[in-house]
Amino acid sequence: MLNQRYFKRFDSLGGAENFEFWRKLVSLPRDAGTTPRSVLILRPDSIGDFVIFSRQLEGYRNMFPRAKLDLLGVPEVCALAEATGLFEDTIAWDRYRYEKRGVYWREMLTRLSETPYDLVIYPCYSREANADEMAAVIPASERWAVKGDDCNLSREALRYNERLYSLVVDISPVPEHESARNAAILSAFGGIPKSWNQKQHPLFTEEDTAISAGLLEDLAPPYVAMVPGAQNSYKCWPRERFAEVLDAILDQTRATVLLGGSPQEESVANWLRAGCQAPERVRILTGRIGIRGFAAVISRAALLIGNDSGPAHIAGAMGIPAWIVMGGGHYGRFLPDPQAPSTRVFTSRRSCFGCNWRCKESEPFCITKAKLPVDSIIKCFGIS
Known part of the structure; x- marks a missing residue:
């Protein structure tokens, strides 16, 4: 019996009526015991999470060498x-619209309920309700997930939602860094983690290279x-603080500064450029x-300066x-990264530290009080 109280988010989308809509789409998995011919990997999280996860992509591809391998994620992750080159297809979903727009939510779940796979894999240690919810409506012979932590779901909800999966692996004792966790999850699923190198999987195409060059x-x-x-x-x-660093670079070096980010951050970029000295x-x-x-x-830059984000x-x-300037919410889990020695935090x-971003201060002082040694930046990278 599916219980609505584990899906409190439904209250904002119509409560019991929407829960009933979802419940009717749910199909419980069964262990087929055959080699999957179609596999969907769920990565509903952020760009940085996927970049770290990509180190083990070849392991999943090798587990199912003849299967159609697809991925569900936010549009940037799908890109x-x-x-x-390891996926046949991708399914993009919009987190904001899914959580705030009932029509989109219903359309997305209906689409997934009409898209069967032999196997659905949700290989994230910090599971969230959205992905459990989506996994449950996909017609699949098997669904695999991880017995993770309570960063995004309560322990009670995590245990309750396990009934939606045919296999839930436990990777205890849990490694500290996300990269090691991803390797442990792949191993628990029966795959073979591979050593990673920075040339293994490209994150852009030749066409992207040409566009950036232009x-x-x-x-x-x-x-x-x-x-x-x-x-x-x-x-x-x-x-x-970014403005101070920008002016120092422009004053003391001949470098060109390239401001990047999402469309929502354009106002900050405009403010920085308008107020700088060059x-x-x-x-x-x-x-x-x-x-x-x-x-x-x-890939063409001498240096990247930024926050704890996907580009980092x-x-x-x-x-x-x-x-990179970062706080202590997840310090040590994603950054510093032992497999990215070129990144300094x-x-x-x-x-x-380790508050899971449940900050009790008036502001995250771990970030706002951080300092970047600008003089060291200039000396270290010879951009003068």
Whole structure:
């Protein structure tokens, strides 16, 4: 019996009526015991999560060498997945519309209920209600998931939702870093984790390279990529601090600064360029190039400066030096990254590190009080 109280989000979309709509679409899995011919991987999380996960993609491909392998994720993740060449198809979903727009929510679930797979894999340690919800309506012989933590769901809800899956693996003792967790999850599913190298899976195509080259053809190197935004505003270093770093780079070096980010961050980029001392050496790419195109831009940069965000992980995956300001909410789980030695992390250490972003202060001082040593940046990378 499915219980509505584990899906409190439904209250904002019509309560019991929408729960009943979802319940009718649910199909419980059965262990087929045969080799899957079609596999869907659910990655409903962020760009950085996928970039770290991509280190084990070949392991999943090798588990099902003859199967049709697809991926469900946000549009940016789907774009990166397509560049790897390991997926036959992708299914994009819009998190905001799914959580806030009842019509889109119903359309998405209906579409998934009409898209059968032999196997659905949800290989995330921190499961969330959205993906459990979507996995449940996909007609599948088998569904695999992870007995994870309570970052996004209560322990009670996690246990209750396990009935939606035919296999739930336990990776205890849990490794600290997400990369090691992904390897442990693949191993628990029966795959063989592989050692990762930075040339293994591309995050952009030759077409993306050509587009990025066209955007930069009138700008002299060296390039410094700067990303002053992040998916969550509480992870953002104050824009005034970015302005100080920007002016120092423009004053003390000959570098061209490339401002990147999502369309929602364009106002910050415009503010930074308008207030700097040499706007002719600042190019705004924010909202004007897709994530793969910006990955190609990062590959041409001498350095990336930014917050704990997707571009930081993209730079690390390609071995591009990155100096990143981050807080203590998940410190050590995603960054610092032992497999991305070119990435340096700057924070203001607090006794509350590891709070899972349940900040009890008036502001996240672990971020707002962090400092970037600008003089060291200039000396380290020879961009003067």
